[in-house]
Amino acid sequence: MGTEKKIAAIISGGNINYDFALSFLEKHPVTCLIGADRGIEFLKRAEMVPDYIVGDFDSAESETLSHFRKKGVEIRAFKPEKDDTDTQIAVNLAMEKGNTCIYILGGTGSRLDHVLGNIQILGQTAEAGIECYLIDEHNRIRVINNKISIKKAEQYGKFVSIVAHTTEVKGLDLVGFYYPLSNYTMSCNQALGLSNEIIAEEAFISVTEGALIVIESRD
Known part of the structure; x- marks a missing residue:
């Protein structure tokens, strides 16, 4: 018998379409659920109990944190003066627990700095x-x-769009697309x-x- 694939979902503090997120989680069962700071507000509303909660909790309601503490959820609290974002801490935890696939919900929104940080x-x-x-x-993404x-x-x-994440991407092939590429070198300013x-x-x-x-x- 094969080993079960370990999949984590992180609910972060960006914009979350409640109905979409709820539907996505119903269609994509996970083995590990992590709430990151304000993301726990969605989890409370959805009556979901995460495996872990992480963050500095500068944007989460104290009563929501208390709600999950009473349910025995493991909470990892950090000082606001930290090097990593709440989402980064959650991803580090998901990797630490051996998950090989991670979904991040609430990782996009109006704060482009956070969106770019999450792409990093x-x-x-x-x-x-x-x-x-x-x-x-x-x-x-x-x-x-x-x-x-x-x-x-x-x-x-x-639509499928591609953008170089590193300074250059070499040997880029696109097959089965309207606009194909073969052995192309793409730079990060294209x-x-x-x-x-x-x-x-x-x-x-x-x-x-x-x-x-x-x-x-x-x-």
């Missing part, structure tokens, strides 16, 4: 060989440094890879050197 986190998980996704109702496939029937939205579309039943993205941000999106 995706680069770290890619280096560690961990699947990690930033997900909201419009986007599924990941960083890759090898090869992935996306089935047209399973893609997240109509917008060439935006709004592509899958035209085959299954499309492939691969790189030989560097890291690539892959964004599946819908309007």
